[in-house]
Amino acid sequence: DLLIQPFQLAWATGALSHGPLIRKTTLLGDLSAIFTDGDATQLFPDRPAYAVDMFDTPGGEGELYVGVTHLYPGKVGDEYFMTRGHFHQRREQGEVYFGLQGEGLLLMQNQQGQAWTEPVFAGSVHIIPGYTAHRLINTGSQTLSALAVWPSTAGHDYTSLPHGFALRVIEKAGKVRIMAVKHG
Numbered sequence: 453d454l455l456i457q458p459f460q461l462a463w464a465t466g467a468l469s470h471g472p473l474i475r476k477t478t479l480l481g482d483l484s485a486i487f488t489d490g491d492a493t494q495l496f497p498d499r500p501a502y503a504v505d506m507f508d509t510p511g512g513e514g515e516l517y518v519g520v521t522h523l524y525p526g527k528v529g530d531e532y533f534m535t536r537g538h539f540h541q542r543r544e545q546g547e548v549y550f551g552l553q554g555e556g557l558l559l560m561q562n563q564q565g566q567a568w569t570e571p572v573f574a575g576s577v578h579i580i581p582g583y584t585a586h587r588l589i590n591t592g593s594q595t596l597s598a599l600a601v602w603p604s605t606a607g608h609d610y611t612s613l614p615h616g617f618a619l620r621v622i623e624k625a626g627k628v629r630i631m632a633v634k635h636g
């Protein structure tokens with residue numbers, strides 16, 4: 453066949469189509485460890501916090517995965533909904549995120565513990581370097597959707613931030629505040 457139809461992405465919503473898909477939904481109840489008021493996640497444990505849609509494509513050295521994260525709006529206490537966040541198991545492997553809809557932050561942290569954020573919005577492009585943990589945070593009132601492209605061999609390491617990320621993002625007096633975390 454000389455003309456193969458491509459997969460498709462609706463840029464305005466992040467809806468993927470025309471290819472085999474995998475969806476993984478993460479519930480609030482799965483995330484008690486990441487929020488300051490973790491116990492509050494158990495009030496609505498079955499509420500979806502985010503969903504990741506991926507094209508079910510072959511992995512392997514040199515291959516890339518494409519997926520969209522839909523992070524729903526909400527807060528746990530005063531802390532905005534966020535993804536679990538991770539380093540890649542293959543530490544050197546980076547990733548690119550593209551903001552599609554909604555408003556939020558991409559929180560990044562290197563292996564020295566330095567952390568910073570970038571605003572995510574429709575059209576934003578984020579080059580996540582290797583050796584850098586990353587987490588999305590939804591500071592808006594709509595779903596935050598971001599497209600991601602990453603090496604299929606990257607893997608996820610959810611355990612190597614023993615103290616969590618060094619920054620927290622909360623709402624205070626109706627405003628988004630980025631706070632440094634103090635470890636005792």
Ligand code: F6R
Nearest residue numbers: 504519521535536537538600602
């Ligand atoms: C893949 C990647 C994203 C996240 C997704 C969910 O490397 O960074 O597809 O996996 O945003 O976040 P986590 O995996 O931290 O629960």
Ligand code: ZN
Nearest residue numbers: 540547586602
């Ligand atoms: Zn990643």
